[in-house]
Amino acid sequence: MPxxxxxxxxxxxxxxxxxxxxxxxVEPGRVTGFLGPNGAGKTTTLRILVGLVAPTxxxxxxxxxAYADLPRPQRTVGCVLDATGHPGRTGRNxxxxxxxxxxxxxxxxxxxxxxxxxxxxxxxAIGSYSQGMQQRLALAGAILGDxxxxxxxxxAVGLDPEGIxxxxxxxxxxxxxxxxxxxxxxxxxxxxxxxxxxxxxNRGQLIAHTKxxxxxxxxxxxxxxxxxxxxxxxxxxxxxxQVEIDRDGHGAYLRVHTADVGAVxxxxxxxxxxxxxxxxxxxDLEREFFSMLESSW
Amino acid sequence: MSAVLRAEVLKITTTRLxxxxxxxxxxxxxxxxxxxxxxxxxxxxxxxxxxxxxDPGTVRSIYNGGNTVSRILAMVLGIVAIGNEYRHxxxxxxxxxxxxxxxxxxxxxxxxxxxxxxxxxxxxxxxxLVAVPFVLxxxxxxxxxxxxxWRSLVLGVLSVALWTMIGMGLGILIKNxxxxxxxxxxxxxxVEPILSxxxxxxxxxxxxxxxxxxxxxxxLSTTSPVLFAGQHPYPWWLGALVLAAWCLxxxxxxxxxxxxxxxx
Numbered sequence: 004m005p006x007x008x009x010x011x012x013x014x015x016x017x018x019x020x021x022x023x024x025x026x027x028x029v030e031p032g033r034v035t036g037f038l039g040p041n042g043a044g045k046t047t048t049l050r051i052l053v054g055l056v057a058p059t060x061x062x063x064x065x066x067x068x069a070y071a072d073l074p075r076p077q078r079t080v081g082c083v084l085d086a087t088g089h090p091g092r093t094g095r096n097x098x099x100x101x102x103x104x105x106x107x108x109x110x111x112x113x114x115x116x117x118x119x120x121x122x123x124x125x126x127x128a129i130g131s132y133s134q135g136m137q138q139r140l141a142l143a144g145a146i147l148g149d150x151x152x153x154x155x156x157x158x159a160v161g162l163d164p165e166g167i168x169x170x171x172x173x174x175x176x177x178x179x180x181x182x183x184x185x186x187x188x189x190x191x192x193x194x195x196x197x198x199x200x201x202x203x204x205n206r207g208q209l210i211a212h213t214k215x216x217x218x219x220x221x222x223x224x225x226x227x228x229x230x231x232x233x234x235x236x237x238x239x240x241x242x243x244x245q246v247e248i249d250r251d252g253h254g255a256y257l258r259v260h261t262a263d264v265g266a267v268x269x270x271x272x273x274x275x276x277x278x279x280x281x282x283x284x285x286x287d288l289e290r291e292f293f294s295m296l297e298s299s300w
Numbered sequence: 301m302s303a304v305l306r307a308e309v310l311k312i313t314t315t316r317l318x319x320x321x322x323x324x325x326x327x328x329x330x331x332x333x334x335x336x337x338x339x340x341x342x343x344x345x346x347x348x349x350x351x352x353x354x355d356p357g358t359v360r361s362i363y364n365g366g367n368t369v370s371r372i373l374a375m376v377l378g379i380v381a382i383g384n385e386y387r388h389x390x391x392x393x394x395x396x397x398x399x400x401x402x403x404x405x406x407x408x409x410x411x412x413x414x415x416x417x418x419x420x421x422x423x424x425x426x427x428x429l430v431a432v433p434f435v436l437x438x439x440x441x442x443x444x445x446x447x448x449x450w451r452s453l454v455l456g457v458l459s460v461a462l463w464t465m466i467g468m469g470l471g472i473l474i475k476n477x478x479x480x481x482x483x484x485x486x487x488x489x490x491v492e493p494i495l496s497x498x499x500x501x502x503x504x505x506x507x508x509x510x511x512x513x514x515x516x517x518x519x520l521s522t523t524s525p526v527l528f529a530g531q532h533p534y535p536w537w538l539g540a541l542v543l544a545a546w547c548l549x550x551x552x553x554x555x556x557x558x559x560x561x562x563x564x
Contacts, residue, residue, distance in 0.1 A: 050562075050563070053396060054395070054396075054399050055392050055395060055396070055562065055563040056562040056563065057560075057562060070399060071399035071400070073399070076396065076397065076399055077396070077397055082396050084392055084393075084396075085389065086388060086389035086390055086392065086393065087390075088388065088390055088393070089311075089314075089315055089384060089388050089390065090388065091315050091316065092314045092315060093314070096310070096314040097314075099310060099314070100307050100310045100311055100314065101307070101393070101397060102307075103303035103304070103306040103307045103310075104303045104304060104307055104397040104398055105397070106303070144393070
């Protein structure tokens, strides 16, 4: 399955640039988180990718095929965008409307309803659905044609913690079958446990494109405050490749690049050093994200 | 039926509006059909003259008497079919399934035309049912031996269906559903009839023939004064062309603009 290729996208609205030469690729078999603050251009990018918005220049394609040129798009790409359907319609009828063009029968409709756990409310009006149920219905519509790509714009919005866990499992399974997931989000902690890759954009420009594993999430560091930093530096040299001396309002302290706080404490104890502060500092995506955005300013 | 058309027909049948409008077409259309009948009864006639319902033009006016209201209901269906998509922001979902937007919109036009035909048929049936007691009671003639009458019945069905296209055009061009309904109904129910009435009273046949009401009368060969039928109507086919222009121009303009626009 070919990757999603975003190639030098530029979009201007009345002379204002929403996207400035944005390029990145989304690899198959992985869940890619598409991050950025509100107004960064995430939704615009996704809408260009599925042909709802025309780019000023550049292209967004599945391999080398644009969405509009896919013979039966619902069988290749599933989308969860913002709206669901007419509130007076039942959830099942909403999906039945999507079925003819997806080339599937009503049996498949009931199947996806079951998959997203909406069987009990399938014959209720969409207007009576909670936001989480509407998200599940939108996802059911997206997977109706058994697509190879899933494009989701802020899918976690409105989901309760149980729903978020369910979505995470669903997307991980989907990608594990070699398929491609591209999901935008500004709820960073939700993305952290779901995605393999992250693409961060701000003000229409690419800020970072990296693998989660390379971010070193969870590697963390340990903060140590002692009377004599130089003495401690020697005692800890074997624990981490990097130990640095930093300062804050209370004076100098050491940052040891290991998450193993216990080992640091034991090493200091056996060296006979008195410790006044010993704290594990876990790096998280939230912090990575903001440091990326700040350095882009 | 193509997949896109099937989806569009499902969109209409899975909400309530279409059958509410259908009942309105039958009931209100039937009420409107009594107007030309009652007016024909009240018209002053010398004693011993033929039945008021022996004039085929009058009888055809009853058959198509529901037209003036049925076509507005058909227009409402057209406006709502597209307006609801803008209102609930569901047009994107349709475009995702059918990225060739002109295909999707053509299918939508096809689906509302189908329901327009149903409304037209219902309206004409209601008109015929209303005509029966009047014609029988006053020993008139149903004029069903005339080709003109049958043509009038068939074109009566088509003319109602055509009005769904004005609705679709308005619905695309005016994206706010309520505004589109307001503009459509005020035009079809107030502005156009008033213009027609003025043209009718002043005897401006050229103006009358070019307005939807006059074009419809010419097309349907109806002669009732209630319908503002002029003295010198266009031939039926020219009337049909004028009405088709009124109905199709907004629809075509709407489709051409929608095909290019970004979808929010």
